[in-house]
Amino acid sequence: MQVPALIVIDMQQGMASPAAGQRNNPQAEDNMARLLEAWRAAGAPVVHVRHVSRTPGSPFWPGQAGAEFQPRFEPLPHAHVVEKNVPDCFINTGLERWLHVRGITQLVMVGVSTNNSVEASARTAGNLGFATQVVADATFAFAKRDYAGHPRSADEVHWMALANLDGEYAQVVRTEEALAALEGSLRQTALDRMFGAR
Template sequence: MNTPTALIIIDMQKGMQSPALPPRNNPDAENNIARLHAAWREAGQPVVSVRHISRSPSSVFAPGQDGVEFQDRFLPLAHEHVVEKNVPDAFINTGLERWLHARGIRHLVIAGVSTNNSVEASARTAGNLGFETVVVADACFTFDKRDFGGTLRSAKEVHLMALANLDGEYATVRTTAELLRELPR
């Protein structure tokens, strides 16, 4: 990776650690995100931290709730860009696209939660806007979910389907190890 490549970390907030959430997949996702986070900083590549700010006052992501805060290990540094969103897509009404264009950034690496919601929505938009986008399969996770027919799907199934929706169409799906091998030191 010789061109500026932004690492976009989506919704790694304290609310995502709630025991009330459904079962999830990929218990190593946070460690992989942390590895990418550290490597991007070491390489001097841009890091963008995205957090969801809910419009619902009862949400754990509502302003003033502890759940809206970034998890301690993913706190942005003062010079790193923070995006606050109210919908799953990190590009909608946030200025993220303009921020990236102003810095000549055309390559994105997306990690975070949840694979089938905010990660997928943001990656679809990034791809549609012409960004070269990578979604890091083992640095994302999601939760068990019922499909439209009412069948409960495991988090692993939901995760894999979301990645399949993205790969080759809106983004390329890669692993943490692959990206770390290519990152200049």
């Protein structure tokens, strides 16, 4: 049984700014940190994704403080870092090849925002054949108006994005389920090695 890779999406300082707007899931960062700690403790693969804007003046423009990782999510020296210019972390980044070279077929995605980079990345992951989980309480979204001009709360945006993904491109889970699955995969991997399973 394979250990999945944890994909931490866009946990940059610009996402913590009040200027980003009204958001949901205030516990999301704590849950992300729990997952990151568990993956690191297990020696399991971790990928940190950083958005680098091509729009001058953006808080994610290279060299701006907003483009830097939040301290809790600063990559360790051996972690793989992906820099992207569009919401989807697979586009023009080499991430798909990096995963395939290591035989990784299972992904657990956390980060921000649920309806933008997380949803875009999970859709592509599913279409590429990766068994993908998105952790509902380790992601968050921002309030916005829908196409008809109606204001939608951050919760509404978040849950609709997850509904778009679940059962189509990914499986939506909670932090405790992701942690339990990691523990189960580690146990099975250890048994496979012990008994020489291939």
